[in-house]
Amino acid sequence: MRLIVGEAGFDPGFEVNEFTAKTAGAGAVVSFTGLVRGGQSSVGMMIEHYPGMTEKAIAAIMEQAKKRWNLIDCLVIHRFGKLAVGEPIMMVAVAGIHRSEAFLAADFLMDYLKSRAPFWKKEIGIDGEEWVASKEADEAALKRW
């Protein structure tokens, strides 16, 4: 398992290839990449996090996913700091023996990262900044698992 929490940009395609190359026996690799969306007035994003807790919380979520779906491996990269529109914010990659487990695990990881990893996004617009509000649907999504 590999977890990177950092300010630096990353290359999702490179990362998924590196990840796949190390997972002998996998039949299925699912990856998710979250990108900074542009809006009419949005010029970027600022992400704050809780150093220490972030790593612990994500490692626990990965451990849980790996065990529950018998994954061969999983990867999480999550950035903080200032990001421009179009840049990757984070990615997960999951390698499983079969497809269904890989899809479920990636979906699970995303649901948990969204509501249980201590990151807070602030949208930077031309007219000012605004904290992204959490959605009730995000919290509700955890009940699926």
Next chain:
Amino acid sequence: MRLIVGEAGFDPGFEVNEFTAKTAGAGAVVSFTGLVRGGQSSVGMMIEHYPGMTEKAIAAIMEQAKKRWNLIDCLVIHRFGKLAVGEPIMMVAVAGIHRSEAFLAADFLMDYLKSRAPFWKKEIGIDGEEWVASKEADEAALKRW
């Protein structure tokens, strides 16, 4: 939308990056890569397909996914011919505004490619060859949609 059906190998990471670079406005990119799994006696795979129908069937499935989940774009690459253990067989990539649509669309594409795109896999083992049997679960999976 981009569809490639061919014998040549491909680089999943490169393809997902190319795909992402062209999808302005996407917040979520989900990719799936299917790989040839090795077994105790498995040394590779031979994939047969129905030229003409393959392209038509996949294009129709992509069109349906794109409309239903309001995707920004989607990509399907599927190989035929002889493949070695560890090689990528196929991939899908889906770009959506939000995460949930991208996950659903990728899952849908995979379910349909599995049972509605005219490919037939034959496992090549050290002791002989055997056609991969379809699973009832694969057909049942289509009822989810």
Next chain:
Amino acid sequence: MIDVLYFAWVRERIGLPRETVDSSAETVTDLISELIAREERYALAFSDLASLRVALDQELSSFDAPLKGVREVAFFPPMTGG
């Protein structure tokens, strides 16, 4: 005249990937009956229709579908793509 294509183990059992058949069959089932009557290898390939699929002009179809206007019929086992 109709083009008949075979894939995967259907192709292997029949021993060829495609052939042009002079048939006046009205439905897929009729065509299968004509083929079975020809030779043992066809009877073998078509012995269990539940394990077969058919496409008419490259669209999945059913065995009772009419063949009127169809130029290409393909028989194959359930697909295993992805």
Next chain:
Amino acid sequence: MIDVLYFAWVRERIGLPRETVDSSAETVTDLISELIAREERYALAFSDLASLRVALDQELSSFDAPLKGVREVAFFPPMTGG
């Protein structure tokens, strides 16, 4: 002595990211009451507990949790990662 950390808009309202507090509060709620009593900006930050979350020693917790043995308390809005 307990380290109290603030994130996102909680940090902005209170005006600092962390501070060390000399407190004998027995629960998180008690600690919040002490902070609110200090200054208006705390009262503002803690005016709606439903929109706040708390972590004790980097584990999500509840407001009625005891503080005995806890070295680090963090207050923040619901997370928006991913």
